[in-house]
Amino acid sequence: MLETDKEFAGSIPESYDKHMVPMIFEPYAVDLAQRAASFSPGSILETAAGTGVVSRAMTSKLAIGTRYVATDLNQAMLDYARSQQPPDSRVQWRQADALALPFEDAFFDLVCCQFGAMFFPNRSAAYREAKRVLKPGGRFLFSVWDRIEENVFADDITNALAAIFPDDPPRFLARTPHGYYDKDLIRNDLRNAGFLNVEIDTLAEESRAPSPHIVAVAYCQGTPLRSEIEARDPDGLNAATDHAMSALAEKHGTGEVSAKIQAHVIVAMA
Numbered sequence: 001m002l003e004t005d006k007e008f009a010g011s012i013p014e015s016y017d018k019h020m021v022p023m024i025f026e027p028y029a030v031d032l033a034q035r036a037a038s039f040s041p042g043s044i045l046e047t048a049a050g051t052g053v054v055s056r057a058m059t060s061k062l063a064i065g066t067r068y069v070a071t072d073l074n075q076a077m078l079d080y081a082r083s084q085q086p087p088d089s090r091v092q093w094r095q096a097d098a099l100a101l102p103f104e105d106a107f108f109d110l111v112c113c114q115f116g117a118m119f120f121p122n123r124s125a126a127y128r129e130a131k132r133v134l135k136p137g138g139r140f141l142f143s144v145w146d147r148i149e150e151n152v153f154a155d156d157i158t159n160a161l162a163a164i165f166p167d168d169p170p171r172f173l174a175r176t177p178h179g180y181y182d183k184d185l186i187r188n189d190l191r192n193a194g195f196l197n198v199e200i201d202t203l204a205e206e207s208r209a210p211s212p213h214i215v216a217v218a219y220c221q222g223t224p225l226r227s228e229i230e231a232r233d234p235d236g237l238n239a240a241t242d243h244a245m246s247a248l249a250e251k252h253g254t255g256e257v258s259a260k261i262q263a264h265v266i267v268a269m270a
């Protein structure tokens with residue numbers, strides 16, 4: 001993973017929340033919130049909360065006395081998340097690195113993390129931190145994307161950009177969001193961190209967008225792929241986005257588009 005892969009800042013939070021979230025994150029947030037609520041946790045820590053799609057799905061399902069702490073490495077993502085939700089006395093927003101959590105031992109019933117683990121430079125260390133802050137018997141609930149070939153738009157965009165930057169293709173999507181999908185490796189990392197009873201569900205969903213233009217803008221401008229494109233051509237972002245859009249339109253049509261997405265949802269017991 002490159003250092004820039006975890007930089008969700010500048011105009012990325014707004015573009016991410018407007019385009020990426022409805023396209024690929026919302027269906028999984030609804031599922032994660034349902035799973036979390038089924039455990040009836042009294043206290044929840046969310047790591048890598050991003051622009052708050054999970055916290056928005058979760059708060060409607062939580063009991064009145066529940067304590068919910070939403071954290072992310074990037075303050076800009078959390079600021080955006082907070083601006084999208086009415087004030088709620090159960091919810092606290094706090095900047096935190098998932099690898100060095102500012103919470104005492106055995107504090108939470110549930111730690112959840114949607115599509116954040118792929119960005120952690122040392123997953124065993126992050127999992128050890130999740131285990132440390134969980135009460136014994138508490139649960140770690142998280143999701144990661146499956147391989148890029150199972151996530152059609154991400155694969156199409158990566159292939160389209162490789163055609164315009166053949167000497168040094170931007171590989172952010174394959175390298176990071178879709179780079180941690182091996183179930184044996186995930187189980188092993190969790191076992192090394194001291195988790196028991198690991199269950200992994202592989203869940204396919206459909207990604208939908210009003211047009212190929214929205215898909216291209218979402219991936220090329222609302223993720224760290226943006227910085228990779230700009231590093232190769234400082235004035236080339238719009239041309240790269242247009243090229244990706246044309247490739248998508250050729251394959252999926254020019255109107256409303258949809259394609260398969262797939263992720264692993266994992267529950268591990270502390």
Ligand SMILES: C[S@@+](CC[C@H](N)C(=O)[O-])C[C@H]1O[C@@H](n2cnc3c(N)ncnc32)[C@H](O)[C@@H]1O
Binds near residue numbers: 047048096097098
């Ligand atoms: C793909 S986004 C997922 C955000 C959100 N969970 C969602 O489902 O939309 C990945 C998030 O991981 C965060 N992140 C990256 N490295 C992190 C770390 N070491 N600790 C906590 N958050 C991190 C980023 O700031 C970004 O918000």
